[in-house]
Amino acid sequence: MPHESRLSFSTDEILANVDTREPLIVNGVKCHGGFDADGHYRSPRTAFRVPAIKAWQEQHVATSGTALFEIPADTVSPQVPSVAQVKFLMRSGVREPLVRQLSEIAIVEGFGAMIRELPVPPLSSFIRESTEGTALAHLASGLFEAHARDEAGWSEEGGHRQMWDAARDAALSNPAISPEIYANMIARRGAGQPVALFPELGEPVERLIRFMANVLAIEVFAASTFAWAEELLSDPEVSDAPDDAANLVRFIRSDESPHVEYLRTALSEIQARTLLTLDGKPVSGRKVVDDLAERGIRAMVRQRLNDRPVMVRDLIRKTAKVKDLEGLMREFDAIGTPWTPPARYADLAPEASAAAPASY
Numbered sequence: 530m531p532h533e534s535r536l537s538f539s540t541d542e543i544l545a546n547v548d549t550r551e552p553l554i555v556n557g558v559k560c561h562g563g564f565d566a567d568g569h570y571r572s573p574r575t576a577f578r579v580p581a582i583k584a585w586q587e588q589h590v591a592t593s594g595t596a597l598f599e600i601p602a603d604t605v606s607p608q609v610p611s612v613a614q615v616k617f618l619m620r621s622g623v624r625e626p627l628v629r630q631l632s633e634i635a636i637v638e639g640f641g642a643m644i645r646e647l648p649v650p651p652l653s654s655f656i657r658e659s660t661e662g663t664a665l666a667h668l669a670s671g672l673f674e675a676h677a678r679d680e681a682g683w684s685e686e687g688g689h690r691q692m693w694d695a696a697r698d699a700a701l702s703n704p705a706i707s708p709e710i711y712a713n714m715i716a717r718r719g720a721g722q723p724v725a726l727f728p729e730l731g732e733p734v735e736r737l738i739r740f741m742a743n744v745l746a747i748e749v750f751a752a753s754t755f756a757w758a759e760e761l762l763s764d765p766e767v768s769d770a771p772d773d774a775a776n777l778v779r780f781i782r783s784d785e786s787p788h789v790e791y792l793r794t795a796l797s798e799i800q801a802r803t804l805l806t807l808d809g810k811p812v813s814g815r816k817v818v819d820d821l822a823e824r825g826i827r828a829m830v831r832q833r834l835n836d837r838p839v840m841v842r843d844l845i846r847k848t849a850k851v852k853d854l855e856g857l858m859r860e861f862d863a864i865g866t867p868w869t870p871p872a873r874y875a876d877l878a879p880e881a882s883a884a885a886p887a888s889y
């Protein structure tokens with residue numbers, strides 16, 4: 530049977546590469562993916578994974594009659610600092626915000642390796658209906674492993690972690706990297722588990738669904754950040770390697786598509802099914818996915834709308850070496866991209882937060 534119409538795949542198949550002629554070599558490091566006979570970049574581990582995801586999606590829509598799960602596009606706020614703001618800062622000799630953002634992207638990509646550690650409880654222990662021939666049934670047998678390898682690299686082969694560092698170093702000619710970036714990110718991530726929304730499902734089941742919903746939200750929000758990065762790194766006014774650095778970002782962006790697609794497929798398959806509590810009672814899969822995803826999306830909206838702009842302005846104040854810092858900040862603020870969150874997140878707007886009581 531041609532693999533496009535199959536629904537079950539071995540782990541080796543999910544991890545299999547398409548044939549390529551030339552490897553992708555970056556700074557002497559062999560990275561994943563490669564170039565076909567026509568010179569087009571081909572993403573890694575997509576020979577079966579991409580047609581498989583398409584087949585699972587078609588099956589989901591045909592059998593459930595419901596659309597695929599989506600992170601609503603209106604939740605994704607514009608990147609701060611904007612392209613215009615970064616170009617203004619670079620002209621003013623303030624390079625740290627761009628250096629820092631690109632370094633943080635690389636670190637977040639490296640965190641992607643954690644998805645292979647995510648335990649998947651036996652599906653029949655918490656899902657009432659069959660999961661045969663679904664994305665869900667392939668999470669622990671290829672999909673999480675492929676995702677982890679794409680993000681963090683695998684064996685001797687570089688992945689997005691290494692590709693973003695290379696893009697930054699090419700575009701900005703090997704900038705000095707502050708050693709505190711990593712520690713600051715770890716500190717911001719906070720400690721401890723979030724409060725359980727569905728304790729009756731048991732922690733491993735809630736963690737699996739929460740983790741997938743949060744990673745999907747990160748992937749979708751990152752897509753807008755990556756478009757921003759490609760615009761900047763392809764601009765000779767900003768980038769010392771407008772072709773090579775921007776191409777790397779383009780390759781990375783094309784690799785991301787299977788991540789978004791398999792996660793939304795698996796979450797859709799849960800939405801269309803009945804989950805079972807630890808004592809065997811039915812719970813709507815749709816409600817569990819929607820509530821856990823909504824909490825993750827809210828946290829992302831808050832982070833981009835409130836925390837990040839504060840952090841960026843703080844970084845400019847700390848690193849700008851200009852005579853008129855207040856003038857620089859005024860101009861920076863004046864060319865920002867205004868954004869109003871959807872009404873359901875109005876309480877997260879900075880003005881609302883400033884007016885809200887300090888504690889609840």
Ligand SMILES: [Fe+2]
Pocket residue numbers: 638679680689781785
């Ligand atoms: Fe990535």
Ligand SMILES: [Fe+2]
Pocket residue numbers: 641680748785788
């Ligand atoms: Fe990704």
